[in-house]
Amino acid sequence: MKIRTRFAPSPTGKMHVGNLRSALYEFLIAKHEGGDFMLRIEDTDQERFVEGATEIIYRTLDKVGLKHDEGPDKDGGYGPYVQSERVGTGIYMKYAKELIDKGEAYYCFCDKERLASLKTEVVEGKEISVYDKHCLSLSSEEIAANLAAGKPYVIRQNNPVEGSTTFHDELYGDITVENAQLDDMILIKSDGYPTYNFANVVDDHTMSITHVVRGNEYLSSSPKYVRLYEAFGWEPPKYVHLPLVTDENHKKLAKRGGSTSFEGLLEQGFVTEAIVNFIALLGWSPEGNRELFTLEELIREFDYHRISKSPAVFDLVKLRWMNGEYIKAMEFERFFEMAEPYLKEALPGERLDLKKIAAMVKTRIEVFPDIAEMVDFFGELPEYDVSMYTHKKMKTDGKSSLEVLKEVLPLFESQEDYSNDGLYQTLLKYVEEKGCKNGYVMWPIRTAVSGKQMTPAGATEIMEVLGKDESLKRIRKGIALLENA
RNA sequence: GGCUGAUUGGUCAAGCGGUUAAGACGCCGCCCUCUCACGGCGGAAACAGGGGUUCGAUUCCCCUAUCAGCUGCCA
Numbered sequence: 001m002k003i004r005t006r007f008a009p010s011p012t013g014k015m016h017v018g019n020l021r022s023a024l025y026e027f028l029i030a031k032h033e034g035g036d037f038m039l040r041i042e043d044t045d046q047e048r049f050v051e052g053a054t055e056i057i058y059r060t061l062d063k064v065g066l067k068h069d070e071g072p073d074k075d076g077g078y079g080p081y082v083q084s085e086r087v088g089t090g091i092y093m094k095y096a097k098e099l100i101d102k103g104e105a106y107y108c109f110c111d112k113e114r115l116a117s118l119k120t121e122v123v124e125g126k127e128i129s130v131y132d133k134h135c136l137s138l139s140s141e142e143i144a145a146n147l148a149a150g151k152p153y154v155i156r157q158n159n160p161v162e163g164s165t166t167f168h169d170e171l172y173g174d175i176t177v178e179n180a181q182l183d184d185m186i187l188i189k190s191d192g193y194p195t196y197n198f199a200n201v202v203d204d205h206t207m208s209i210t211h212v213v214r215g216n217e218y219l220s221s222s223p224k225y226v227r228l229y230e231a232f233g234w235e236p237p238k239y240v241h242l243p244l245v246t247d248e249n250h251k252k253l254a255k256r257g258g259s260t261s262f263e264g265l266l267e268q269g270f271v272t273e274a275i276v277n278f279i280a281l282l283g284w285s286p287e288g289n290r291e292l293f294t295l296e297e298l299i300r301e302f303d304y305h306r307i308s309k310s311p312a313v314f315d316l317v318k319l320r321w322m323n324g325e326y327i328k329a330m331e332f333e334r335f336f337e338m339a340e341p342y343l344k345e346a347l348p349g350e351r352l353d354l355k356k357i358a359a360m361v362k363t364r365i366e367v368f369p370d371i372a373e374m375v376d377f378f379g380e381l382p383e384y385d386v387s388m389y390t391h392k393k394m395k396t397d398g399k400s401s402l403e404v405l406k407e408v409l410p411l412f413e414s415q416e417d418y419s420n421d422g423l424y425q426t427l428l429k430y431v432e433e434k435g436c437k438n439g440y441v442m443w444p445i446r447t448a449v450s451g452k453q454m455t456p457a458g459a460t461e462i463m464e465v466l467g468k469d470e471s472l473k474r475i476r477k478g479i480a481l482l483e484n485a
Numbered sequence: 486g487g488c489u490g491a492u493u494g495g496u497c498a499a500g501c502g503g504u505u506a507a508g509a510c511g512c513c514g515c516c517c518u519c520u521c522a523c524g525g526c527g528g529a530a531a532c533a534g535g536g537g538u539u540c541g542a543u544u545c546c547c548c549u550a551u552c553a554g555c556u557g558c559c560a
Contacts, residue, residue, distance in 0.1 A: 010560050045559055112558090130556085154558055172490070181488055181556090189558040196560045220489040220555045243491080250552065278497095281509090285498060289508045308498080311553065315496050318510040328523080364522045374521090391520080424519085442519035454521035461519085 003035030004210045007066070008200070010042040011053035013255030015060045015262050017314055018215070018245035021279040025242060026213045027066045028280075028302040038207060039068035039080035042200070044087070044193045060262050064276055065295050081207065083199050092194040095202050095232070096155045096187050104231035105187055108135040108156045109146050131156065131184045155188040157197075159227060167226040169219070169239045170211075171307055177223040185224055197221075201228045204237060213240040213304075216311070217252070240304055243283045244311040253314070260314055269367035270319065271338075274326040278319045282312040292325060324366035335362055339371060346372040347379045356465050360456040377450045378465060381474050384451040386485040389478075394439040401444035402482040408445065409475055418468050423460040448478030 007023040009015070030037040039061065043049055058080075061068070071078040072085075086092070099105035108131075118129045136158060138146075146153065159182040166176040187198035194202070204212055218225075219241045229236040244252055253260050259268075265275055277293055285308070286293075286301045293301065327335065336358045343354045357375055365371055376382070389401035396404075411426055431441055446459035449471055455462060463471040 008560090012560075042560065048559060115558090152558095175489070177488070183556075186558050191558075193558090195558070200560085215554090215560095216490075217554050217560085223489095241490090244553070246553080248496090252554075281497065283497090287499095289499085291497095291509060310491050312498090313496060315510075318497065321510055324523095361522095394520085427519085438519055446520060450520085452520085456521075458519035 001210060003030050003033045004038065004208055005030040005035065005213050006038040006040050006204070006207065006209050007061075007068075008040040008042050008203075008214070009057050010045065010048070010196075011050060011057060012045070012048045013050050013053055014264070015056050016253045016255060016260045017262065017265070017275070017279050017282075018253045018260075019255075020060065020064065020262050020275075021245055021282060022213065022215060022242060023061060023066055024064070024276060024280060024298075025240075025284070025302075025304070025307070028298055029211060029213055029240070029304045031299045032302045032304075035210075036069040037066065038070060038209070040203060040207070041080055041082045041084075042196060043082065043084045044189075044196065044199055046084075046191070046193070056263065063272055064262075081203065083194070083203065086199075086203070087193055091206070092199060092202055093188065093192070096194070096198065099157070099187070099228075099231055100155065102231060104158050104228075105155050106136050106158050107138070107143050107147070107153045108184075108186075109138075109151050109153050110134060111152075133158075133184060136184075152190040154186045154190050156184040156186055157224065157228065157231075159184055159224070165223040165227055167222050167236065167239065169222070169241050170304065171240060171309055172219065175219065175222065177220070179227075182224050182227065197224065198228070201225050201232075205229070205232070205234050209237050211240055212237045213242065216241050216244045240307070243308055245279075245282055246311050246313050248313060248315075250311070250313060259316070265319075269342075269369045270323050271326045271330075274319065274323040277326075278322050282314065283308050291322075320366040327365060328363050330362075332359070332362070339368060342368050342371040343375065346375050350379050352378055353465055356461075357456075360461065364456050374456050377452050377455065378462075381449075381477065382451040384447070386481055388447050388451075388453060389444055389482065391439075391443050394437070394443040396440060396443050398482055398485055400440070401447070402479065404441050404444045405448060405475055405479050405482065408441065409472070409479065412463075412468075412472060412475065415468075418464055418471070420461045420464040423463055427460065444478070445475070449474045 005026040007026050009019055009023070027037045029035075039057075041054055041057070043054070068080060071080045073079075096105060100107070110131075114134070115129070115131075118132060135156075160179045162179060164176050164178045165182070166174050168174050185197050186195050188194055222239060222241075226236050247253055247260065255261075259265075262275065266272070273294065276295060277291075277298075280293065280298050280302075281291065284302070284304075284306055286306070336355060339358045339361070340354065343357060347354070347357075357378060361371055361374055364374065386398050390397045408427070408430060411430060412423075415423065415426055417423070427441060427445075428438075431438055434441070442459050446455060446462065449459060449462050449466060451474075466474070
């Protein structure tokens with residue numbers, strides 16, 4: 001049988017890496033076996049709906065390359081399934097009534113006040129209550145009268161008070177819960193919309209989902225869902241609960257806060273492929289030691305039985321490393337396209353060869369914003385202190401540096417070829433005559449032309465980009481600085 | 486509080502009764518070098534604790550601890 005999975009997000013905010021990872025795994029599980037991946041928007045909570053959140057979901061999936069396989073016809077293609085659109089079809093109410101007929105669900109007319117009076121315990125600021133099945137004992141006449149009077153109602157699941165329910169998770173194994181623990185959860189809200197608990201089951205079944213893949217937060221309530229399948233007489237799907245992705249404090253990620261949202265990461269200069277690669281490895285590992293995978297390779301490698309059971313901390317530091325790997329491996333043209341805005345911002349109005357600078361920086365950055373601080377000296381020589389001319393390992397200090405700079409200046413003045421190669425050859429010859437180490441002369445020059453402790457390139461490469469005039473100017477300035485010291 | 490789950494270095498993790506307990510990030514050192522980075526080499530760093538089962542437990546069972554999730558007319 002063909003595997004069918006689905007990503008079922010609720011449009012209530014940003015899409016964080018945990019959400020994305022669920023989508024990714026759901027996609028990979030299906031595609032690994034040539035199955036179908038569906039998208040279903042779970043927007044039954046009208047209060048929590050956030051404007052634009054659905055678009056974020058579409059944009060993200062599109063950018064990452066998680067294309068869904070079917071849905072209602074829309075603009076010549078197919079859109080995702082949208083629960084709010086399905087409410088109008090009466091599908092949820094129809095199934096809820098079927099359950100009522102079977103005695104597996106019942107109307108409940110209790111108002112907030114009565115419900116509040118049920119709350120007996122307060123733990124850590126949260127009120128704990130279990131519905132007391134008060135409305136289960138209503139006679140059909142009372143129900144009919146209430147309905148006729150237009151009294152607001154919800155429909156609740158009628159769970160048994162004795163026995164236990166077991167369901168099987170592909171990763172966690174059999175999980176059993178006493179039925180007495182199962183609250184009579186609400187299936188249909190008083191506004192007529194289904195709750196997640198109900199819509200989820202109805203939709204997974206009607207969409208013929210074979211593998212329900214979702215976050216671990218549903219693990220303990222899954223018995224309730226399984227009871228619903230049993231009540232309908234439906235075959236339950238296979239369940240694959242995913243370990244949580246947490247923040248550095250080991251807490252579940254929130255949809256607020258941009259540092260772990262997909263688009264937030266993009267803004268921080270991360271590359272889509274690196275993010276995907278990284279989150280694929282948060283809770284799953286391949287056979288062998290490989291860590292770098294394209295989406296296609298992930299599809300090939302992804303065996304969901306290798307998904308881990310324990311939660312994973314989202315570690316931005318390792319993501320940075322991986323992002324650096326992607327940047328290093330990236331085609332130069334694409335890299336330049338992505339780097340250019342950052343270069344232009346760091347070097348406004350400069351008519352420098354940005355491509356050369358980009359090439360220098362490519363193997364040295366982890367995320368694009370790293371560029372700015374690395375290249376700023378090209379635009380303007382920063383103020384620096386003479387102490388920078390001292391380097392213990394190079395055995396340089398102010399005195400030796402002054403000497404080198406003075407001796408080398410005329411060489412550069414008469415030099416016509418300001419290419420990296422040409423300059424380097426000149427310097428090599430000078431080094432040979434002087435009988436010292438390269439660093440002994442390179443350090444002072446690089447310091448003079450950059451004014452920085454570290455630079456993304458060596459002295460001669462910098463001079464090539466700076467050009468003759470600017471290079472000489474900076475060296476003379478260095479000499480003056482050292483002389484006045 | 487109740488329920489469910491998880492527990493290998495700081496982090497991601499391999500391991501599925503017998504191993505010197507992989508690998509990666511980060512950290513430290515050395516080499517390379519025109520500084521830094523890249524690259525190469527090396528190092529420090531872990532089976533939560535206690536009982537069982539077994540000839541033998543990181544691996545299986547139980548208890549404790551810790552953490553997390555759920556406990557909503559949220560998903």
